[in-house]
Amino acid sequence: MSNEFVARSLEEVRFWSRIMKEHSLFLKLGFRCEDTQLIQEANQFYSIFEQIEGKAHSFTEAADPAQIQRFNLEVHAAATHIWAFKRKVLGLIIQCKLPGGNNFPLLVDHTSREANYFRNRLEELNGGRLDPLPDAIIHENVFFLRIMADHAKFIGHLLDPSERQLVEQARNFSHDFDQLLFQAIDLSGMRPQSQTEPLLGQFLDQNRVSVASLRDFKKTARDLIEACRIKSIIxxxxxxxxxxxxxxxxxxxxxxxxxxxxKQAGA
Incomplete structure (x- = not known):
């Protein structure tokens, strides 16, 4: 355990606890008014992750690594519980037990994948286990490329259909990121032969360009939504x-x- 462990743990928890908190809100907004038990559970998770987020910001990088390890275990338990909640909700939706709700099954699955990613990161940090660099590059990109493709699909479905140009842009991003995801899966299937620095470097460069473009599209959409300049239910x-x-x-x-x-410079 070291200061690097503390810094990386706090950075992960600060980011992902806020994401989990917001997931709780989004799920609650998608439930029907009669789903009082599910709404109550979502509110509880919102409170839990709000407290975790606040606690994470109260620590500094000089904190005792053993204390942060215990904190990670606490957060891991919360992440596991919200993952189970999301999977329960997904099952209810797919079995048509929440007719008329506004949570897409893919969105609920998406949020559960992020909860699972979060708890796996905490396990890796506490166990001192990290993938070798080539594996980590491929694994992380497969995960996040799918997340980005999902986002594009959600945006396209939540914009008003009359926002034709923005809807078309979202569909194009969805297609582009599906293709990037398939390429990443192909690269993963070719391991270990595919794990050369030139191939991985090109892989990262290509993904960066596409992610930066999607990021800029999201920023534009966010700004337009906040200014009430486009029609959507986002x-x-x-x-x-x-x-x-x-x-x-x-x-x-x-x-x-x-x-x-x-690594190349030190070779």
Missing amino acids: HPLLADHVFREAERFLFIIDAFEGALTG
Whole structure:
């Protein structure tokens, strides 16, 4: 355990606890008014992750690593519980037990994948286990490319159909990121032969360009929604939420490229 462990743990928890908190709100907004038990559970998760987020910001990088390890276990339990809640909700929707609700099955599945990612990250940090760089690059990109493709689909479905140009742009992003995801899955299937620095470097460069373009589209959509300049049923917080996740993916891509570059420089 070290200061690096503390810094990385706090950074992950601060980011993802806010995401989990917001998921709770979005799910609640999609329930029917008669779904009082589900609404209550969503409110409880909102409160839990709001407290976790606040606690994470109260720590500094000088905190005792053992204390942060215990905190990660606490957060892991909360992430596991909200993952189970999301999977329960998904089952209810797919079995047509919540007719008339406004939560897309893919959106609920999407949020559960993010909860599972979060708890896996906490397990890796507490166990001192991290994938070797080539594996990590491919795994993270497969995960986030699918997240980005989902976002484009959600935006396209939540914009008013009369916003034809924006809807078409969202559909194009959905198609582009589906293709990037398939390419990433192909690269993963070719491992370990595909794990060369030139191929991984090109992989990151290509994804960065596309993610930056989607990030800019999300920022424009967010700003237009906040200014009430377009027609949609997208909550302003959801628009900012998906923008922040694109920013997160760009941060991860840059970190991976820096690690690759450093390895090449030291060779």
